[in-house]
Amino acid sequence: MKPVDQVRNSLGFLEDPTHEHAFDTLIWGLRERRDAAAREVPEWEDLRTLASRIKEHTLSHLADYLEQFEQRATANGARVHWARDAHEHNQIVYDILAAHGAKTLVKSKSMLTEECEMRPFMERRGITVTETDLGERIQQLDHQPPSHIVGPAFQKTTKDIAEEFHRVYGSDPDRADAVYLAHVMREHTRPLILAADAGMTGANFAVAETGAVVTVTNEGNADLSGNVPTLRICSVGIEKVIPGLAELAVFVRLLTRSATGERITQYTSHFAGPRVGAEMHVVLVDNGRSQRLADERFWPSLKCIRCAACMNTCPVYRRSGGLSYGATYMGPIGLITMPSADVRRYRELPFSSTINGSCSNVCPVQIDIHEQIYAWREVMDDTGGFSATKKAAMKLAGALLSHPGAFRAAAEAGGTALRVLPHFAVYNRLNAWGRHRDVPEAPKETFHQWYARNRGKDGHDGRS
Amino acid sequence: MDAREDILTAIRDHGPAPRELSRVPDFHRDGGDLADLFTAALARLDGQAIPPPAAGLRQWLAATFPDATRICSAVPEVTGTITPDQFPDWAAPADVDVTVVRTPLGVAETGSILLTEKELGVNTIAVLAQHLVVLLDPADIVADVHLAYRHPSFRQAAYAVLLSGPSGSADIGGVTVHPAQGVTTLTAVLAPAPLQAPAPDRHPDERSTP
Numbered sequence: 001m002k003p004v005d006q007v008r009n010s011l012g013f014l015e016d017p018t019h020e021h022a023f024d025t026l027i028w029g030l031r032e033r034r035d036a037a038a039r040e041v042p043e044w045e046d047l048r049t050l051a052s053r054i055k056e057h058t059l060s061h062l063a064d065y066l067e068q069f070e071q072r073a074t075a076n077g078a079r080v081h082w083a084r085d086a087h088e089h090n091q092i093v094y095d096i097l098a099a100h101g102a103k104t105l106v107k108s109k110s111m112l113t114e115e116c117e118m119r120p121f122m123e124r125r126g127i128t129v130t131e132t133d134l135g136e137r138i139q140q141l142d143h144q145p146p147s148h149i150v151g152p153a154f155q156k157t158t159k160d161i162a163e164e165f166h167r168v169y170g171s172d173p174d175r176a177d178a179v180y181l182a183h184v185m186r187e188h189t190r191p192l193i194l195a196a197d198a199g200m201t202g203a204n205f206a207v208a209e210t211g212a213v214v215t216v217t218n219e220g221n222a223d224l225s226g227n228v229p230t231l232r233i234c235s236v237g238i239e240k241v242i243p244g245l246a247e248l249a250v251f252v253r254l255l256t257r258s259a260t261g262e263r264i265t266q267y268t269s270h271f272a273g274p275r276v277g278a279e280m281h282v283v284l285v286d287n288g289r290s291q292r293l294a295d296e297r298f299w300p301s302l303k304c305i306r307c308a309a310c311m312n313t314c315p316v317y318r319r320s321g322g323l324s325y326g327a328t329y330m331g332p333i334g335l336i337t338m339p340s341a342d343v344r345r346y347r348e349l350p351f352s353s354t355i356n357g358s359c360s361n362v363c364p365v366q367i368d369i370h371e372q373i374y375a376w377r378e379v380m381d382d383t384g385g386f387s388a389t390k391k392a393a394m395k396l397a398g399a400l401l402s403h404p405g406a407f408r409a410a411a412e413a414g415g416t417a418l419r420v421l422p423h424f425a426v427y428n429r430l431n432a433w434g435r436h437r438d439v440p441e442a443p444k445e446t447f448h449q450w451y452a453r454n455r456g457k458d459g460h461d462g463r464s
Numbered sequence: 465m466d467a468r469e470d471i472l473t474a475i476r477d478h479g480p481a482p483r484e485l486s487r488v489p490d491f492h493r494d495g496g497d498l499a500d501l502f503t504a505a506l507a508r509l510d511g512q513a514i515p516p517p518a519a520g521l522r523q524w525l526a527a528t529f530p531d532a533t534r535i536c537s538a539v540p541e542v543t544g545t546i547t548p549d550q551f552p553d554w555a556a557p558a559d560v561d562v563t564v565v566r567t568p569l570g571v572a573e574t575g576s577i578l579l580t581e582k583e584l585g586v587n588t589i590a591v592l593a594q595h596l597v598v599l600l601d602p603a604d605i606v607a608d609v610h611l612a613y614r615h616p617s618f619r620q621a622a623y624a625v626l627l628s629g630p631s632g633s634a635d636i637g638g639v640t641v642h643p644a645q646g647v648t649t650l651t652a653v654l655a656p657a658p659l660q661a662p663a664p665d666r667h668p669d670e671r672s673t674p
């Protein structure tokens with residue numbers, strides 16, 4: 001498969017300034033709300049440190065906690081399955097469904113099932129899968145993957161969705177109104193939930209102490225998917241296990257505040273076992289996680305609790321749309337997790353970052369995201385992932401930045417060139433930045449020139 | 465080797481060096497009246513908390529939900545049109561207008577209430593109904609999420625949900641709207657629990673042995 005070209009993929013999104021602006025505004029709003037929520041909690045930084053340490057402890061004792069979780073879940077009446085990879089996961093889920101003669105499956109949002117490409121697997125085998133999360137269903141009906149791990153359809157405007165629902169459901173195309181559109185979805189999805197043969201959820205956390213799978217949703221769709229049918233299946237990435245309820249409290253306090261700026265979501269649901277006469281299955285999925293855990297550079301990325309704070313703060317993500325990454329996990333966390341899954345396919349992703357460090361600063365479990373992005377660039381360099389153009393550009397930049405005189409000369413020459421060169425010469429093929437933006441007007445003098453003019457040789461202000 | 469052994473062996477053989485588990489400290493600090501804090505927190509997600517209605521719960525329900533014809537009551541304080549044990553299956557509560565239930569726990573920090581199969585009987589009555597009315601004794605409100613997770617239900621229940629507002633979604637344009645797939649409104653009535661009849665005194669010799 002060809003490497004994902006995130007820059008090229010983002011061009012379509014950027015062509016329409018309405019989408020670019022709306023997406024940027026929405027996503028940056030989440031970041032601002034996250035900041036306000038964090039300021040409200042005096043112990044916020046202590047919670048982040050604690051969460052990071054709890055995750056590091058758990059990941060360094062992962063086998064023990066998985067066994068404890070299995071033992072408790074089994075004692076609760078659930079059946080626990082283990083899957084080495086996506087195919088095994090999909091096959092296990094299909095076998096459970098087939099054993100019950102189930103033909104319809106309703107599910108809440110699960111990035112793990114996206115990662116496993118479970119929906120097409122089931123559909124090829126005659127199982128109808130219905131996403132019950134509003135955003136995920138919008139994407140499913142449009143045959144698109146999620147563009148954001150919290151709000152799967154955030155890249156669509158309300159008008160886009162009104163048109164989509166008109167196309168699919170025959171609703172009023174001119175009512176670009178979120179209340180109306182949510183109502184349309186409820187009217188069409190609820191009957192499918194009520195009649196479903198089986199229900200499925202993902203997991204935000206799996207509590208070893210109690211054997212409970214915990215989901216965090218706004219809509220109540222996990223509670224419906226997990227409670228209405230008598231057959232419940234929960235897909236859980238092995239890194240989602242945490243020791244106990246005391247630790248769960250730390251993550252519940254951090255997760256929603258980091259994601260949307262609210263203190264908690266409407267539904268924090270704990271599925272520990274089946275009801276009388278029903279079945280609960282838990283599928284514990286590796287799919288590359290044990291391999292990543294063995295990598296001393298990149299294992300901390302497994303601490304991720306999928307809040308998307310790193311995406312919300314990332315200037316590249318906010319201005320390129322989530323679909324451009326061509327990946328299940330997008331934004332900064334995608335940059336450091338997707339290459340683990342397929343280093344060739346995602347070799348360009350670590351370059352979709354300014355490495356400004358903001359992602360690490362907002363991460364509720366203190367993953368050193370920007371440093372891992374840099375480390376992945378080194379991996380790409382070591383494995384021949386750099387193009388000749390990129391190598392030449394880096395070499396030139398390295399030479400300039402290590403020689404102040406050469407850097408000043410280049411900066412002054414560049415400023416002059418921008419002022420005098422004709423348009424076609426400035427916007428040439430090598431100017432990737434200028435392909436879709438206007439190059440800013442060059443200042444009349446560099447800072448160094450200004451400083452020399454105003455402060456003089458001794459560094460003092462020349463004015464009395 | 466089967467998948468379970470494969471995965472556990474890979475993790476044990478190649479995982480990171482062991483790290484200590486940090487203890488979760490007590491973050492509690494006095495921050496005011498718990499019922500007031502609960503009310504304010506619940507309002508953030510568009511739920512509402514009210515004092516016990518002066519005219520009584522039955523009158524309040526009739527006035528607040530005048531069109532409701534199907535009321536599912538899981539509490540002795542209210543006689544509805546149906547009780548949870550009368551549903552033939554767990555999809556059946558889809559036609560319920562109002563569910564009334566009592567919670568054993570409120571969380572002031574987040575405006576959450578706890579419900580489990582013990583209070584609900586049929587778990588879906590709290591999600592499929594159009595409106596949810598939850599009776600909460602102010603004495604059952606704890607300050608924060610840390611204290612909430614000490615409640616025994618989280619160790620005992622097959623299903624437990626911390627409900628913190630009516631079902632909503634911000635998936636369209638980032639604007640939160642109600643309802644999504646769950647209840648349209650959530651009202652917590654801050655009503656003390658009725659006094660339990662005291663258990664009859666028994667002679668120590670009558671106690672059953674464990």
